[in-house]
Structures are given as C-alpha cells and as structure tokens.
Amino acid sequence: MPEPLLKVAGLNAFYGESHVLHGVDLEVGAGELVTLLGRNGAGKTTTLKSVVGMIADRRGSVAYQGHELIELPSHVIARLGLAFCPEERGIFASLDVGENLMLPPEIAPGGMGLDDIFRLFPNLKERLRSQGTKLSGGEQQMLAIARILRTGARLLLLDEPTEGLAPVIIEQIGACIGELKAKGFTILLVEQNFRFATEVADRFYVMENGRIVDEIGRADLDRRRTDIEAYLGV
Amino acid sequence: MDFFGIPPQALLGQLLLGLINGAFYAMLSLGLAVIFGMLNIINFTHGAQYMMGAFAAYFLLHYLGLGYWWALILAPIGVGAVGVAIERTMLRHLYKLDHLYGLLLTFGLALVVQGLFQNEFGSSGLPYRIPAELQGGQNLGFMFLPNYRAWVVLVSLAVCLATWFLIERTRLGAYLRAATENPALVQAFGINVPRMITLTYGFGVALAAFAGVLAAPIYQVNPLMGSNLIIIVFAVVVIGGMGSIMGAILTGFGLGLIEGLTKVFYPEASSTVIFVIMALVLLVKPAGLFGRTA
Numbered sequence: 001m002p003e004p005l006l007k008v009a010g011l012n013a014f015y016g017e018s019h020v021l022h023g024v025d026l027e028v029g030a031g032e033l034v035t036l037l038g039r040n041g042a043g044k045t046t047t048l049k050s051v052v053g054m055i056a057d058r059r060g061s062v063a064y065q066g067h068e069l070i071e072l073p074s075h076v077i078a079r080l081g082l083a084f085c086p087e088e089r090g091i092f093a094s095l096d097v098g099e100n101l102m103l104p105p106e107i108a109p110g111g112m113g114l115d116d117i118f119r120l121f122p123n124l125k126e127r128l129r130s131q132g133t134k135l136s137g138g139e140q141q142m143l144a145i146a147r148i149l150r151t152g153a154r155l156l157l158l159d160e161p162t163e164g165l166a167p168v169i170i171e172q173i174g175a176c177i178g179e180l181k182a183k184g185f186t187i188l189l190v191e192q193n194f195r196f197a198t199e200v201a202d203r204f205y206v207m208e209n210g211r212i213v214d215e216i217g218r219a220d221l222d223r224r225r226t227d228i229e230a231y232l233g234v
Numbered sequence: 235m236d237f238f239g240i241p242p243q244a245l246l247g248q249l250l251l252g253l254i255n256g257a258f259y260a261m262l263s264l265g266l267a268v269i270f271g272m273l274n275i276i277n278f279t280h281g282a283q284y285m286m287g288a289f290a291a292y293f294l295l296h297y298l299g300l301g302y303w304w305a306l307i308l309a310p311i312g313v314g315a316v317g318v319a320i321e322r323t324m325l326r327h328l329y330k331l332d333h334l335y336g337l338l339l340t341f342g343l344a345l346v347v348q349g350l351f352q353n354e355f356g357s358s359g360l361p362y363r364i365p366a367e368l369q370g371g372q373n374l375g376f377m378f379l380p381n382y383r384a385w386v387v388l389v390s391l392a393v394c395l396a397t398w399f400l401i402e403r404t405r406l407g408a409y410l411r412a413a414t415e416n417p418a419l420v421q422a423f424g425i426n427v428p429r430m431i432t433l434t435y436g437f438g439v440a441l442a443a444f445a446g447v448l449a450a451p452i453y454q455v456n457p458l459m460g461s462n463l464i465i466i467v468f469a470v471v472v473i474g475g476m477g478s479i480m481g482a483i484l485t486g487f488g489l490g491l492i493e494g495l496t497k498v499f500y501p502e503a504s505s506t507v508i509f510v511i512m513a514l515v516l517l518v519k520p521a522g523l524f525g526r527t528a
C-alpha cells in the first residue's frame with residue numbers, strides 16, 4: 001500500500017485540563033473517502049480540528065503527504081492543502097454570500113472554478129448579495145462546502161454536513177460529495193447519519209471515548225451492520 | 235439676516251469649529267472601533283498615541299528638519315510601529331480575558347507615556363507652524379475660511395471614508411470582518427490571523443498619530459492634548475456604538491456639529507452636551523446608535 005495522504009498516529013488532544021483524545025490512529029489514502037462514526041461526544045470534531053491545527057494542545061503525529069503537522073499553526077497547515085468545513089458551518093454574518101464564498105484564499109492551483117461551483121449549488125448564485133446568515137440551513141451548508149472547493153485544497157475535512165437538514169437537501173449534498181470524489185478530492189467525513197455515510201464512504205472508523213475502536217471496509221458493511229448499530233446506539 | 239438673533243457669521247464660524255472638532259472625534263473613534271472590533275480591547279492609550287503623533291511631527295522638524303508633509307507620512311509609521319511593539323509584547327496576552335484587563339493595561343500605559351512627556355516637556359505646549367502651502371484663507375463673503383482648517387476637514391473625511399471602504403468593501407476588509415466573528419476559522423482557512431491582529435492595532439494607532447499631526451498646527455503640541463480629547467472621544471464611541479465603522483464616522487462629525495451649535499445657542503452647555511447625549515443614549519439604546527447588540 002502506498003504512503004497514505006493523511007496519517008494520524010497516537011493523537012492526543014486536550015481542552016485545558018480535560019483529556020479528550022487518547023491516542024487516535026487513522027489513515028486516509030489519496031482519493032479515498034473515509035467516514036468517522038461515533039456517538040455524541042466521542043471526539044470526532046476534536047479529531048478533525050486537531051488535524052487542521054485548531055486545537056492548541058495536541059500531541060502525537062499528524063502527517064500530510066509525509067509532512068509533520070503537529071507543531072504547525074493552522075494557517076500554515078491550510079496552505080499545505082487541507083480544508084475544514086465546521087459542524088456549525090461557520091458562515092460569517094458580516095459578510096454577504098459572495099464574500100463568504102470568496103473568503104478562503106487560494107492555496108494551490110487547480111481549485112474548482114465558480115462555474116462548476118454554481119452548477120453544483122445553483123441556489124448560491126441567486127443569493128450572492130444576501131447576508132451570509134440569511135440563507136437557509138441547507139444553503140449555508142452548501143456555502144460552507146462550496147467555499148473550500150475553490151481553494152485548491154486536496155484533502156477536505158467535512159464535519160457532519162447533513163446535520164439538521166431535510167432529506168432533499170441531504171440528497172443534494174450526497175450528490176455533491178459523490179462528484180467531489182469523482183474529481184479526485186480526498187475526504188475525511190464525520191457523520192452520524194449512517195445511511196448517508198454508507199452511500200458515499202469507502203471505509204469507516206468508529207470512535208468511542210477519544211479512541212478509534214473499529215475499522216470497517218465497505219465490503220464488510222452488511223456483515224457488520226449489527227455491530228455498527230450497537231456502536232451508534234441506534 | 236440672522237437666525238434666532240444669531241448673526242450668520244457667528245453661526246457658520248461655530249459650525250466650522252464644530253466640524254473640525256468632529257473631524258478629530260471621527261478619526262479617533264474610528265481607530266478605537268477598528269481596534270476594538272479585531273482585538274476586543276478598549277484602547278485607552280489612544281489619546282497618548284494621538285499626542286505622540288503630534289510630538290513625532292515636532293521632533294521630525296526640530297531634530298531632522300523634516301516638515302509637516304513628511305510628518306504626515308512618517309509620524310503614523312513611527313508611532314504605529316510602537317503600537318505594533320505594544321501589541322506583540324503586552325496586549326497579545328490579554329485577548330482571552332475580559333475587556334476590562336485590556337482597558338486597565340492601556341489606561342496604565344497612557345498614564346506612563348503622558349507622564350514621561352510631561353516630565354520632559356512640561357504642560358505649556360510647543361508651537362507648530364501651519365505649513366506654508368496651507369497658510370492664509372478664503373473670504374467666502376459671509377465668513378473667512380482658514381485654508382488649514384478646510385484641509386483638516388477634507389483630509390480627515392477622506393481618511394475616514396477610505397478606512398470605511400477598506401473594511402467594508404475590499405477582500406482584506408472581508409478577512410478583518412470575518413476574523414472579528416471567528417478568528418480560529420479564518421486562520422484555519424490559511425490566513426495569518428495573529429499577524430493581521432498586530433497590523434490592525436498598528437493601523438489604529440497610526441490613525442491616531444495621523445490625527446495628532448493634523449492637530450499640531452491647530453492645538454499646539456502638548457503632552458495633555460490627548461487626555462483632554464480622549465474622554466470626549468470615548469463618549470462619542472459610546473454614543474455611536476462600539477462595533478460600527480460608519481457609526482464612528484457619522485457620530486464623530488455629528489457630535490462635533492452639535493457641540494458647535496450648542497456653543498451658539500446655549501454656550502453654558504457646550505462642554506457637557508456630548509455627555510448629556512451619552513447618558514440619554516445609554517438609557518434608551520445601550521448598544522449605541524449604530525451598535526450591534528451582543
């Protein structure tokens with residue numbers, strides 16, 4: 001197997017005194033779509049934020065294309081080609097939709113053009129002058145994804161993109177993620193919506209109490225379904 | 235012809251004075267608003283930095299022979315650089331704490347700086363001449379308009395509007411506005427937010443120093459010039475509301491004019507009218523006229 005694009009090993013993370021990640025190990029190969037599953041509070045968001053450098057106190061190893069990221073500040077990590085889409089979406093109220101879309105700077109050539117982005121998310125094109133937070137929840141999620149596609153980042157970390165959205169919107173986001181995969185983006189996805197995750201993911205990690213407790217390949221899904229349901233408590 | 239028994243010359247003269255005071259209120263409260271937006275710190279050193287701008291102009295002239303036009307460029311750069319050093323070494327450590335700590339530190343710094351200058355230069359004020367190009371004035375028929383005062387109003391208006399444009403209408407401004415809301419996320423997009431914060435403070439301080447240079451020929455160069463002004467400017471900021479750029483500009487000029495009008499119609503209240511308005515605004519709209527409620 002070739003060197004993975006992202007290799008996380010022995011990752012620990014802390015919020016002040018509270019120790020939240022206890023040695024997380026995971027790998028994502030180039031072009032792969034890997035999903036991180038787990039109950040509320042398992043540490044999924046903390047894992048993504050630790051990878052992109054948003055958790056101040058983190059230890060262990062995070063390697064991207066062989067570069068060690070653990071000591072780097074988040075703006076330097078971003079410029080190596082990682083982009084993060086936060087769970088709460090992070091649309092800026094003091095920016096209009098166009099400004100939100102254009103905010104992340106281009107970090108590498110080969111980002112998606114605006115035409116492609118508007119083809120994926122036609123709603124955004126009509127609302128460019130609206131205040132960012134005046135969009136519906138689904139449109140805000142589309143905007144949050146769209147703005148990191150422009151930048152040339154090759155590894156996308158998406159934190160629960162379907163959370164709280166209507167089924168039709170979830171379908172649209174699923175189609176978009178499928179297309180991103182076809183375009184060769186590498187994606188680490190956090191999801192609690194297991195149905196959604198099974199449609200798009202190549203591989204699954206299950207997290208519990210700040211550790212990876214299981215890894216499941218796409219081929220094993222049917223056989224392992226009851227285990228997964230037990231992990232997620234459904 | 236007169237207005238309510240007031241000759242128009244007197245009225246227009248006071249309005250002009252009000253406009254000039256307003257220009258300084260606007261430039262200073264604008265700098266405070268920019269700094270507060272980005273650093274979450276109420277920069278009480280602002281008045282001292284304005285005074286340092288005026289002194290920088292004085293030093294440039296007396297030690298290096300560089301006149302007013304050089305001072306307009308070099309004083310903001312020099313004083314802004316001092317601001318950058320203050321942010322790097324001191325303010326940086328306070329961002330996670332309550333506003334109060336930043337206010338206390340900058341207040342203490344202001345007293346130190348002011349004390350040092352007062353010790354060295356006394357309190358009587360050093361003269362600074364109007365540059366040759368701007369001496370004299372225009373007879374408008376109904377009043378005499380000194381060129382330098384017209385220049386101050388125009389240039390401060392231009393600086394205020396340029397700052398507004400920079401923040402509200404450019405890409406760099408979008409970074410600033412976004413980082414005001416969620417600095418961690420903006421940084422995770424690849425923008426060096428800590429450096430942007432440092433430069434924002436430097437810019438706000440440079441704006442104060444620029445106002446100080448503009449003020450030198452009008453009010454003289456005096457260690458206390460900032461502390462006299464800053465109290466009024468804080469009232470202006472409270473009235474306008476902390477967060478708003480355009481609010482700071484409009485409130486600054488507007489209150490200067492109101493002060494001028496008060497001097498004509500009820501001079502006894504001219505030095506307190508701004509504080510009366512501040513009290514009323516606080517009672518009716520605590521976030522300020524243009525402020526966003528938290």
Ligand SMILES: Nc1ncnc2c1ncn2[C@@H]1O[C@H](COP(=O)(O)OP(=O)(O)OP(=O)(O)O)[C@@H](O)[C@H]1O
Nearest residue numbers: 015018020038039040041042043044045046047087
């Ligand atoms: N800012 C914070 N300060 C202190 N503790 C935190 C903070 N953020 C998260 N935690 C704690 O860290 C643990 C992991 O949280 P995290 O947000 O990573 O979980 P998650 O798997 O993303 O959960 P969810 O599915 O609810 O989004 C939780 O116990 C949470 O309470």
Ligand SMILES: [Mg+2]
Nearest residue numbers: 044045046087
């Ligand atoms: Mg989460």
